[in-house]
Amino acid sequence: MLRADNLSFAYPGQALPYQFSFEALPGEVTAISGTSGSGKSTLLDLIAGFLQPQGGRLVLDEANLSPLPPENRPVSLLLQSDNLFDHLSARQNVELGLPREIAAASRRALVETALKDVGLSALVDQSASTLSGGQKQRVALARTLLRDRPILLLDEPFSALDDETRLTIRDLVGALTRAQGWHTILVSHHADDVAALAARHYRLVDGSLRLEETPAKP
Numbered sequence: 001m002l003r004a005d006n007l008s009f010a011y012p013g014q015a016l017p018y019q020f021s022f023e024a025l026p027g028e029v030t031a032i033s034g035t036s037g038s039g040k041s042t043l044l045d046l047i048a049g050f051l052q053p054q055g056g057r058l059v060l061d062e063a064n065l066s067p068l069p070p071e072n073r074p075v076s077l078l079l080q081s082d083n084l085f086d087h088l089s090a091r092q093n094v095e096l097g098l099p100r101e102i103a104a105a106s107r108r109a110l111v112e113t114a115l116k117d118v119g120l121s122a123l124v125d126q127s128a129s130t131l132s133g134g135q136k137q138r139v140a141l142a143r144t145l146l147r148d149r150p151i152l153l154l155d156e157p158f159s160a161l162d163d164e165t166r167l168t169i170r171d172l173v174g175a176l177t178r179a180q181g182w183h184t185i186l187v188s189h190h191a192d193d194v195a196a197l198a199a200r201h202y203r204l205v206d207g208s209l210r211l212e213e214t215p216a217k218p
């Protein structure tokens with residue numbers, strides 16, 4: 001289980017610090033919603049280690065994550081925007097998600113499968129600068145999923161997708177989360193996504209997380 005206990009943080013000059021407490025179970029999607037500017041991306045930055053909390057604990061299966069720098073955390077993160085290197089192809093961008101120790105022969109197949117899963121087989125060698133917004137979002141998601149880390153942080157991952165693609169990609173995230181046992185934290189403004197994917201739903205209000213009712217999942 002991933003657990004935050006009173007993880008507190010304030011930007012310089014911020015009067016009332018954020019105070020985050022939540023629990024996320026393996027194999028489940030935990031959704032975070034809240035108005036624009038409420039602190040959702042800030043929470044993901046704290047989990048990923050890009051921001052240092054001023055107090056509290058972040059624990060994964062009894063291991064305290066707080067002292068670890070971002071590169072040593074068991075985390076993959078999809079940012080809200082600016083995820084790709086424009087001068088690289090879709091394939092090269094996705095390959096950046098793979099650990100170095102994976103052999104060259106396997107790398108190619110893993111990257112191609114990841115791009116196929118997000119519906120982009122035809123575009124593997126296209127430069128990221130020539131992809132549409134939704135295509136870029138899917139390349140970035142393919143790279144994030146390929147990292148296969150216990151904690152998956154997704155910041156509005158479906159925002160640029162049309163309804164049909166959104167459903168396919170959403171199912172993929174749900175299926176991989178269950179199959180791999182990831183603790184997936186999904187930031188989303190969309191009630192639909194939360195209802196379809198989340199086993200647990202927190203709303204960020206006034207700097208802290210409130211557990212909301214979620215319908216039972218089949």
Ligand SMILES: Nc1ncnc2c1ncn2[C@@H]1O[C@H](COP(=O)(O)OP(=O)(O)OP(=O)(O)O)[C@@H](O)[C@H]1O
Pocket residue numbers: 011012034035036037038039040041042043080
């Ligand atoms: N580096 C920073 N320094 C100071 N304040 C910041 C910084 N980054 C974000 N903030 C402020 O902290 C608050 C929370 O920002 P955050 O990006 O976490 O919101 P959010 O919930 O992700 O919003 P959105 O839904 O629009 O993405 C905002 O008021 C924002 O202006």
Ligand SMILES: [Mg+2]
Pocket residue numbers: 040041042080155
């Ligand atoms: Mg945000």
